[in-house]
Amino acid sequence: MNNKRKQVVLFIRGVIASILVLGIGYAIYSNFIKDKGATASTGTNLAPNFILIDLKGNEVNLEDYRGKGVLLNFWATYCPPCEKEMPYLESAYKDYKDKGIEILAVDVGEPRILVDQFVSKKGLSFPVLLDWKGDTADLYKVQTLPITFLINEKGEIVDKITGEMTEEAVRQHLDSIVPK
Known part of the structure; x- marks a missing residue:
């Protein structure tokens, strides 16, 4: 035994x-x-297009931003690193929006009321988009939050940053996508 x-x-x-x-x-x-990047799904560096609703109820189409540099940030209100980088994104948005840069923050899977309260509390002025079902996050193969994609004026993904960024890092990344 x-x-x-x-x-x-x-x-x-x-x-x-x-x-x-x-x-x-x-x-x-x-x-x-x-390979987890969005480019794997398209076979090119071209950022996959999407149409999402912003907090005002307007449709936002990524293709409408061709000719601009786009910082595309996926985040959620429950994510402490996401919350920490929001003031950095806001500060940079104010300084870069007149240089041909757009910041689009895509909240993944949360109700509008919760996101709206967060945005109001933080005083965010850049577009915040709602990805209720997570379809856009899936399109970009988002597995962790925050994650940021840098898109140049041609609509190509030039970099992907996983995790929280410092204010200095946000500005350096935006400098790299200012349209020429």
Whole structure:
């Protein structure tokens, strides 16, 4: 009986070790090897187009911003790093909007009333768009928040920033997409 118990314990340990190895392998694959960028879905650097509703009820079409540099930020009110970078985006928006730059902040999966309260509390003036179903986030293969895509005046994605940005980083990234 004692020998059989040892075999069962060893078997269970083997199963657990196998599950851990598979989990770690998948995490490495999905985060470092697999191409997660929006360009993978289009086969080009062209940013996938979308039409979303802003907080005023207006339709916003990404293609309407051709000729401008666009900082496309995916975020949510419950995300502390997202909340932290909002004042940086607001400050930069005021300084860059007359240089041919647009900031579009896409809230993923939250109700309008919650987002509207957040935007009012933070005093945000750049367009905030609502992606209730997460379709646009899926189109851009968003897996973590915040994530920011830099789109040049030709509509091409030139960079993707995962995670929170400092105010200095926001400005440096915007400098890289000011239309020529």
